[in-house]
Ligand SMILES: Nc1ncnc2c1ncn2[C@@H]1O[C@H](COP(=O)(O)OP(=O)(O)OP(=O)(O)O)[C@@H](O)[C@H]1O
């Protein structure tokens with residue numbers, strides 16, 4: 093009897109809400125390097141969960157495990173009560189995991205609108221092209237990219253590329269949206285816009301898991317925070333709780349960005 | 354776009370797609386119309402010869418365009434000769450088995466399409482030069498098998514006689530080839546205007562990203578293989594029916610993989626007009642040069658390929674002044 | 683048993699030639715990062731030059747070998763300057779297609795100028811053979827193996843014991859880093875690519891003695907070299923040695939023990955390509 097069957101298909105309500113994503117002991121090694129080690133957490137319906145940690149802590153690797161880019165060396169992943177550990181990337185997307193990459197990956201020879209259309213068209217099975225185009229348009233307007241819709245994606249600025257990443261991921265109609273440092277490099281005003289955008293996405297019923305180094309953004313946005321260091325979960329809880337945790341403080345001390353940079 | 358640009362290196366790429374207009378389709382329609390009128394021109398005493406050249410230009414167009422369809426999904430194949438050959442041999446063997454030609458032709462195409470799924474499955478996760486080498490190897494394997502089948506079955510190394518297509522009437526043969534090219538153009542446009550375009554282009558431009566966005570690479574890569582190789586097999590059928598004698602060495606020759614690849618790149622990758630246009634230009638050039646470079650007309654293909662990569666990364670389609678829909682259709 | 687031993691020896695001798703061709707290819711891949719689809723054509727050029735020297739000037743191929751190596755080094759340098767250099771940073775597809783076009787060009791140029799016939803080179807030692815106990819070994823084969831081994835030894839010595847070799851390995855590992863510590867990367871590329879071509883040409887000289895010269899003779903060796911470097915892992919020079927041995931011996935075994943094996947032994951490397959690629963791609967899947 094595995095952990096998968098104990099919870100069955102039921103979504104067990106907890107004090108924080110209905111569970112949507114649950115990682116159990118996820119691990120990933122690269123040769124001798126344990127990039128992610130025994131990471132467990134629960135993500136609730138409608139929650140905005142932040143994953144923070146110093147550079148090289150394993151955050152992106154964790155996201156790769158969640159979106160199926162890597163197969164974990166150990167551990168299981170449940171989405172909406174279903175064990176999705178063995179699903180390949182495309183099936184995980186269909187199951188409801190949408191992802192924006194830290195290092196932006198636009199399809200360079202497509203227009204911005206086409207880029208988003210790909211997400212809208214294939215994110216869930218059975219989508220029709222005209223409808224997908226329309227939804228892509230709506231998303232471009234929502235993310236402030238409408239003016240650039242017909243530009244080739246390789247003509248965008250990094251900032252616009254980051255928005256495109258988000259728009260494309262949202263276009264797949266995820267139940268959980270995974271964002272990897274989509275606000276890095278934004279000026280404060282722009283970050284505020286991005287924060288509002290993510291809130292809007294959450295308010296439309298999507299649970300959001302985001303990786304971020306900018307602490308004010310984490311403070312404003314996150315319902316709960318998971319702190320990683322050297323591949324492991326160091327602490328989880330509210331922003332206040334984790335920033336008060338001496339282990340978290342010391343993990344951040346030796347790093348150049350510092351906790352409140 | 355100078356070749357001296359050591360730092361940049363312009364990728365062979367399509368322009369981003371803007372609006373699809375009738376204007377963009379016009380050159381394509383014009384080309385097909387011209388090709389349709391060709392037999393009615395006053396060709397004089399060399400009519401048979403000219404018709405034959407035109408016939409093989411159409412065949413080259415089918416080959417190039419079908420190759421391009423596969424390339425759109427990021428699969429740059431050196432196996433087109435295999436499907437061309439499988440079409441030719443499949444057709445010949447089906448005729449031998451007593452099928453009428455009109456049935457043998459589509460069945461041969463579907464059989465080649467089926468065979469391509471085997472290759473597609475094996476090469477599913479390969480890319481770049483690994484993919485190219487695997488497809489090259491596949492061609493050799495197919496040729497070796499055909500060549501080593503008992504002579505009573507497929508004619509061994511000597512080859513097979515094939516009944517002439519449409520009783521050898523060259524105008525009728527030309528019309529058939531034109532019809533099949535038009536069909537290939539329609540398929541290509543269909544790929545371009547439907548969800549397939551988005552799937553293929555996404556896989557080509559970032560396979561992992563495409564998968565994370567829900568594009569099923571297994572389904573779409575195999576579909577690209579099936580469509581492309583079935584069309585290539587139709588070209589092979591035309592070849593077999595026109596030359597009425599096929600042998601493994603010529604039918605599966607590497608040249609039959611090189612020509613469509615070069616033609617597409619020269620004409621303009623990932624477009625419908627480009628490969629067709631490229632076939633027209635290169636085949637005519639080939640005939641003009643035939644007397645001076647008898648043995649090695651492939652020299653031209655090698656040179657064209659190199660020069661295209663260095664100076665014309667978007668092929669002929671990139672030469673159009675109206676960049677508004679550069680590389681569009 | 684004797685037959686088996688004889689087969690093994692034949693296979694191993696053959697693998698010397700394979701390793702020579704493949705190590706050149708691996709050098710270009712490893713250092714310059716270019717998969718040279720025209721590699722076989724430099725072999726072909728070497729073979730024809732050896733034939734020309736022997737047939738027209740009466741020079742033994744083994745004597746003309748150093749001259750040919752230097753000449754083809756020059757051809758390689760020229761190739762690098764006018765073509766390869768301009769696609770170094772281009773997408774892999776461009777690089778692949780460029781060298782592919784180059785291969786087609788060279789092969790068919792030879793076909794155009796020299797015709798499709800095979801040309802044999804006759805040498806006094808052609809029919810000689812060595813007797814090693816029960817085993818007999820063809821003189822040219824043994825010679826070719828010895829030469830290949832010596833050249834490979836020299837290559838590896840250069841790579842691991844000289845400044846140039848260290849620079850090459852540095853560039854192979856990290857182009858940027860090498861540039862930063864003051865290595866002239868362009869020069870290293872030029873040398874590596876040209877040496878790669880020269881190695882192919884030397885192999886071509888040996889091929890002209892063992893087999894013949896023809897416009898397409900390079901293709902089959904290039905394909906086998908691809909099989910070898912794919913098996914060895916791209917750019918892995920040490921892996922080339924055992925992969926070559928594996929290919930040579932497998933071919934010999936098929937030739938000896940499979941009925942009608944002569945025709946099928948050339949298919950062995952296709953199986954190896956397929957097997958390795960499939961295995962690798964599915965092991966590294968996801
Ligand atoms: N594909 C890989 N192969 C080998 N090592 C890897 C690979 N991907 C990541 N690593 C290593 O795993 C560790 C965790 O990397 P990861 O990218 O997950 O960190 P991160 O927390 O996202 O850092 P950052 O904040 O800088 O984005 C690092 O030491 C990194 O070098």
Ligand SMILES: [Mg+2]
Nearest residue numbers: 151152153194
């Ligand atoms: Mg990261």
